[in-house]
Amino acid sequence: MYSYLVLRVVAKLLMPFIMLFGLYVQFHGDFGPGGGFQAGVIFAAGFILYALIFGLQNASRVLPRGILRFGIALGVLLYAGVGVYNLLVGGKYLDYNVMAQNAVHGQHLGILLVELGVGITVTSVMVMVFFTFARHRQTKGDDQDGGSRPL
Amino acid sequence: MSITVCAILRIRNLYAVVMLGSIFSVMAAAIFVILDAVDVAFTEAAVGAGISTVLALGTIALTTDREKKPSHTKILPLIMVCLTGVALIYGTLDLAHYGDPNAPVQTHVGPDYLRDAPVKTGIPNVVTSILASYRGYDTLGEVVVIFTAGIGVILLLGNWRHIGRRREDKDV
Structure with missing residues (x-):
């Protein structure tokens, strides 16, 4: 893939816009269409594009597997943690009203955090699934070649 | 859309099937936009046409790109599909008309x-507030489903063997 100059330049140009659009969808989901799930998928699409054009090793350097594994759990924990926090400050589970001075602020903060959790988990899972597929293929190819190139 | 589905049924080259599935998703997203369900359209376009196409291509790269000829008879599946289709169409007869102000969903x-x-x-955005606040438990469940799917893929395809081998190398 390294030789396709046009693809590399276009991908490099597109990457910041994909990330920016992902952030917009993530945090503008309160006002327009979008939300954590869609934003997560857009982020993941950006990283997968990067991995396709620049190779798996470079992409793994940008997003190491440890961070992805951490992110998969972090998103769910953030979502569930918001619920537990609500319990601790005297509300019901996932009842965001008690999170701030008044109910509307609480709802806003709660929904923002929850959507962030969804986004983190979705991004990490999608990228992780793609990386795992691609790496599995590499190792399979290595085994067939008879050598074991370190990844 | 029906042309795409017929083509998917006929073609045995899985690359073409994946691409047609992607096209089908885009058209479904267009229908959702026409129905004013922009959030759903967004998800359909991003997930159906984008990510799942890439993941399906990744799966093909791992396995094979030719669909095998079915070894058993096609009659029984055909009957099952027809029965289910008839039942579903019968079910739509009871649905309210599109845009009916007296439909239960509106009242x-x-x-x-x-x-x-x-x-x-x-x-x-009412959709966001319903998904994240009114139906917070459901969305939490969805996130856990995605989480489980990710863990499953890592457990199945993550190269534990490779890591184990590397550890053995280190021990030696």
């Missing part, structure tokens, strides 16, 4: 959500 909790959600949550 039950829908108006309450539309009236209260922007005031109570301070968020103009």
